[in-house]
Amino acid sequence: MEKKIGVSGMALYVPRPCVSLDSWCSWTGNSPGKMEAVVGRSFRIPEESESVYTMAATAALRLILQYDIDPRQVGFLALGTESSTDNSAGAIIIRGMLDQALVERGLPPLSRNCEVPEVKHACLGGVYAQKAALRWLALDGAGRQAIVVAADHAEYERDSSGEPTQGAGAVAILLEEDPALYAVDLRQSGSSSAYRGADFRKPVRRFSISSFASGTTRIHDFPVFSGQYSTSCYIDACVHAADDLMERLGQPHRSVYDQIKGAFLHRPYRRMPSNALSALYLWGLSRDADGVAELARLCEDAGVELEVVLSEMRSSPDLFNFTGQGRNGRNVYPASMELVRAFRRTPVFRERIEGAMSLGADRMMDLGNLYTASLPAWIASGFVDALEKGVELDGAALLTMGYGSGDAAEAVLITAQPGWQEAASRINLEDALSDPVMLSQSQYEMLHDRGAADLPQPPSDRFFIERIGTIHEPDFQDVGVEYYQYAR
Numbered sequence: 240m241e242k243k244i245g246v247s248g249m250a251l252y253v254p255r256p257c258v259s260l261d262s263w264c265s266w267t268g269n270s271p272g273k274m275e276a277v278v279g280r281s282f283r284i285p286e287e288s289e290s291v292y293t294m295a296a297t298a299a300l301r302l303i304l305q306y307d308i309d310p311r312q313v314g315f316l317a318l319g320t321e322s323s324t325d326n327s328a329g330a331i332i333i334r335g336m337l338d339q340a341l342v343e344r345g346l347p348p349l350s351r352n353c354e355v356p357e358v359k360h361a362c363l364g365g366v367y368a369q370k371a372a373l374r375w376l377a378l379d380g381a382g383r384q385a386i387v388v389a390a391d392h393a394e395y396e397r398d399s400s401g402e403p404t405q406g407a408g409a410v411a412i413l414l415e416e417d418p419a420l421y422a423v424d425l426r427q428s429g430s431s432s433a434y435r436g437a438d439f440r441k442p443v444r445r446f447s448i449s450s451f452a453s454g455t456t457r458i459h460d461f462p463v464f465s466g467q468y469s470t471s472c473y474i475d476a477c478v479h480a481a482d483d484l485m486e487r488l489g490q491p492h493r494s495v496y497d498q499i500k501g502a503f504l505h506r507p508y509r510r511m512p513s514n515a516l517s518a519l520y521l522w523g524l525s526r527d528a529d530g531v532a533e534l535a536r537l538c539e540d541a542g543v544e545l546e547v548v549l550s551e552m553r554s555s556p557d558l559f560n561f562t563g564q565g566r567n568g569r570n571v572y573p574a575s576m577e578l579v580r581a582f583r584r585t586p587v588f589r590e591r592i593e594g595a596m597s598l599g600a601d602r603m604m605d606l607g608n609l610y611t612a613s614l615p616a617w618i619a620s621g622f623v624d625a626l627e628k629g630v631e632l633d634g635a636a637l638l639t640m641g642y643g644s645g646d647a648a649e650a651v652l653i654t655a656q657p658g659w660q661e662a663a664s665r666i667n668l669e670d671a672l673s674d675p676v677m678l679s680q681s682q683y684e685m686l687h688d689r690g691a692a693d694l695p696q697p698p699s700d701r702f703f704i705e706r707i708g709t710i711h712e713p714d715f716q717d718v719g720v721e722y723y724q725y726a727r
Contacts (some may be wrong), residue, residue, distance in 0.1 A: 244376050245418030245653070248665050249619040250302035252294050252701070253606065254285045256694065257675035258683050260403055265700040266680045267398075274403060275604070278508045282406040282607025282677070284683075285392060287691045288703040291322040291409075293723060295390035296336035298409035300725075302386060303341070305665045306413055310341055310349045315375045315385035318357045319365030319611045321441070321643075322392045322460060324721075329357025331555035332490070332721075333388060336702050340725040361439060362505055363643025365410075365611035370649070372414045373423055383416040391610030396452050396461050397687060404508045406607025408671075410615040412486045413556025419662035420622065421637070421653040429484030435472050436559045439464040439644030443636075457533035457690030469644060470511070471571045472558055476648035477504070477515050478522045479555075484650040485526070492523025493530050499652075502595040503621055506603060506613045516592050517579045525552040527710055541581030547574040573672035595638075599624040605672060614641050622655075622663040633657045699726045 259281050264271040285294065295318055303310060316337075318330040325332065334355050339350035354375070358368040365387065372385035390409035395401030440463045445451045452461050485492050496519075502510035521537070524530030525548070539547040551572045558571060582588050599620030609616055618639065627633050632655035641649040676694055678686065685692040697703065705724040708717030 242416050242545040243422040247415050247419040247420035247713045248306040250298050250411045251671035253283045255676045256284050257281050258678050277510045278403045279604040281605045285407050291320050291390050292332045293702040294409040295388040296333045298411035299388050302411035311347050312384045313349050314380050314383040315354045315372050317368040317387045319368035319389045320391050321361050324476035336723050361645050362610045363641050363647050366641035366649045387412045389612040389615050391609040393610045400466055404608045406609050408609045410612045420659050421655050423653050428651040429480045431476050431479035433647045433664050438472050439469050455688045472646045474518045476646045480648035480650040481519050491527040497583040499638045501598045502638040503617045507608045522552050541578050543574050543578045577599050590647035619666050623668045626660050626663045631687040
């Protein structure tokens with residue numbers, strides 16, 4: 240019998256400082272109702288003593304303790320992130336913190352034979368890291384365990400369109416044979432990638448331009464982004480990944496969407512995944528002979544020409560070339576996106592799209608944008624929600640869709656395992672979200688622009704930056720190197 244491989248546990252960490260979007264709207268003159276409908280309710284930002292590495296290590300330690308993991312069995316520790324601040328070291332930094340805290344607790348450190356890769360591709364790094372871990376477990380890592388940590392700090396300039404879509408946090412994931420939470424068969428997955436140029440980028444050269452984010456005095460990682468173009472890229476990449484998945488499954492799109500019990504997509508803000516899943520459903524109708532009749536009815540009700548929509552949906556435009564023509568992707572699928580907007584007002588949308596994405600969606604309103612940690616955070620939230628509501632998931636197929644700007648997408652079907660409830664009960668979602676420090680306008684602006692604000696005493700149970708190296712001598716240098724401690 241072929242062995243199953245997948246996920247047996249998940250643990251989260253988010254910083255305490257929290258910005259209510261209701262408050263943010265009062266500071267900036269935006270509409271609270273619209274902000275909640277499109278973006279969410281709040282987001283977190285790190286304290287001065289935190290970094291992507293401390294958040295990742297805190298989540299990983301929580302995972303080890305919550306699931307009684309023997310550190311000696313862990314042979315693969317991967318970090319998926321786009322917020323790393325060291326261009327040499329990656330997951331080894333997390334390993335160093337974990338080993339120190341484990342030994343202090345009287346536990347053994349991680350196996351000396353543990354692999355420690357870092358994986359980067361915008362918000363898709365965590366998914367790619369999980370795929371690498373699954374392949375490792377299927378081959379030379381058979382019989383051992385893997386931990387993948389997706390961690391990021393989504394930060395944008397104040398007064399930019401991205402400001403309300405900020406966030407920070409980490410999700411640690413335990414992968415092994417005979418998984419307790421959900422199984423993953425990579426033969427039931429689909430991929431897509433295409434170069435998109437100036438979609439969403441973090442070029443190092445931007446820091447040499449004096450006008451870039453000149454109002455912020457702290458070290459920051461604000462991206463260069465093009466919002467409407469990025470939306471087109473997101474939809475296009477996900478559609479192609481879904482097409483690849485359906486081709487590998489050998490099933491019609493609509494048949495697969497009928498079978499799934501839930502769907503979790505990369506979530507930069509509330510509205511984006513619902514638009515994306517709507518597009519996947521509608522594009523799927525255009526791929527199936529039986530689906531075109533339903534698509535025709537929807538087009539008629541929306542006042543959109545079916546043939547124009549079919550032409551757009553069956554095309555494969557060069558979005559990068561669109562930017563060279565000065566179009567920035569705004570009119571790539573005009574008729575089809577008009578249909579998506581009309582579709583959102585139909586009972587079919589409420590049943591198939593909102594219904595499929597309902598698990599865990601409410602808690603995600605308070606997590607903000609976690610970049611590569613957004614998808615696993617939603618999956619964790621979904622399982623916790625299902626446990627609390629008594630939803631039957633044994634053997635259920637769930638669609639997951641990861642996306643990374645630039646761009647690439649991964650569509651993966653996962654299968655909830657019998658008895659998943661016990662593993663879900665150990666997910667520390669409520670603890671991770673508890674006791675936020677709600678920031679005032681001045682505290683938020685100080686923390687955002689200068690990296691420091693007058694906050695209550697930092698809590699225990701987390702890693703923090705103790706100091707930063709300053710030595711620059713011929714025989715020893717540690718300029719800029721972070722040194723960490725664990726606060727119990």
